[in-house]
Amino acid sequence: MQTLTLRCTLKPTLEQAAALEATVRLFAEACNHALRVARERGEFRRFKLHRLVYRDLRSMGLSANLAVQAIARVGRKKGNRAKFYQPTSCTFDQRTLSLRGESVSLTTTAGRLIVPMKLGDYQRGMLAKARGVQGGVLTRGPKGKWYINLSIRVEVPTPPTGGKVVGLDMGQRYMATLSSGIQVSGGGVKSRRIHLRNKRAEVRSRLDTERTKGLSALWERLCGRERRFVDHTLHTLAKRIVDSLEPGDTLAIEDLTGLRSRTAQRGKEARYLHNLWPYARFRSLLEYKAALRGVRVVAVDPRHTSQECPRCGHTARENRRSQALFRCTGCGFQHNADWVAATNIARRAGSTGMGRCKPARILRVSSPHRLSSESPRL
Ligand SMILES: [Zn+2]
Incomplete structure (x- = not known):
């Protein structure tokens, strides 16, 4: 068995998209709150952090599962390097995400949503092979499209012997x-990569002196x-x-x-x-x-x-x-x-x-x- 990530495009209705938006927004707020507390207390250990912020997050309107995921996101890294969480993604676990045919069921701030996915042959094949889904990460792309990165369990073949x-x-x-x-x-891959790096370095050095909103946004875009x-x-x-x-x-x-x-x-x-x-x-x-x-x-x-x-x-x-x-x-x-x-x-x-x-x-x-x-x- 192997766990792998399968990325699928979502096709939410306008109403569903608004609910997804509200959910990632609240999730980011929760992460940022947890991060602030973790910094103040110098406490990034997940279970300690849980004790410090869980109640706050619940009172912000986050479901129990999403609150746990927000704490996990902030608490798992040693001395978390993140400065700020952008409202562009949200983590779901087995209880808050499940598959319904070619749709995904998500527990959002607006309750349970059944969002249709846009699947290609590859995704269909992988989902047919999947032995189970262990949650996933909802993300919003730069152009406002929604994606779900599903964590699926797949049976892997036992390699035959005698190959080269x-x-x-x-x-x-x-x-x-x-x-x-x-x-x-x-x-052109290498030169493209170097070009992106240099551009990023240039913006980085400018950020030291002029911390404008536009420049920060450019920085984020370049990183992405x-x-x-x-x-x-x-x-x-x-x-x-x-x-x-x-x-x-x-x-x-x-x-x-x-x-x-x-x-x-x-x-x-x-x-x-x-x-x-x-x-x-x-x-x-x-x-x-x-x-x-x-x-x-x-x-x-x-x-x-x-x-x-x-x-x-x-x-x-x-x-x-x-x-x-x-x-x-x-x-x-x-x-x-x-x-x-x-x-x-x-x-x-x-x-x-x-x-x-x-x-x-x-x-x-x-x-x-x-x-x-x-x-x-x-
Ligand atoms: Zn020789």
Whole structure:
């Protein structure tokens, strides 16, 4: 069993939309109240915070379940970094959210609402497979559209045995290179990300001196835009990778957890996606998409994967001639550097032999920045 998030667009009536609006507004007010109290008391532990604010929240008109969710949202993070909660989302649990065919039933401030969902084939398929729903998060998009991110439980297939082991190397020039020969180029993704970052940094520095409403709003918009862009790119990338594998295969990735803090690895670290992308998030996306397809994911030691010769095992920094070229100073073996790294990763996960050196098939990630937040998340 695996829990995953399924994003569905809602089609509320005008009256329902008003009720949803009132609910997220009240929920945000509750979160902000809880946050204020937590700050004043220096108390972010969930159960202590519950004792401090539960009654206030109930008297604000929040249902018991929503009050618990608001406290959970404020209390769960260590020394909560949130400054303020925007009225754009609200968390429902199993008691306040349930499915009714192709509608979702939500307990709002205006009572129980049955809101129709707009489902595509993908969502229908996932809902048919779902063994249960464990609540979800209602969100309002930037253009006023409503979405529900459902937490569904899905039975995952037991992977058949005997598949191949495929290594994944993540880099800057190519976002992903698989030892099977497939490469996913970032296209304009990297420059777009850097552009968004720079723009955000610029607004950030201006915010220090001129704290206007317009500027704050711009800041929020930029953060949201960047978050959605990153999310969409990582989803697309993970999907490309997993779709190229067969059930029973094993995907080997580098275990980069904690690498960020290891200063000794900085030179190598600069090569990695996770400089610019949240690695943990990407890994969990990969893992759950792989699980659904019957593909195992294993993480291997990441040290020197780009410096080791797959033919003779000679490991030296000089083997890596450039960003693109690997040439072994021991035996003269030479190949695409990303492919060499991916092959080493596969071997560390038990792949035997180096396979045939196929010319790389290039897949491109469609330019995700043109897609809005309503694109499917999985
Ligand atoms: Zn060699």
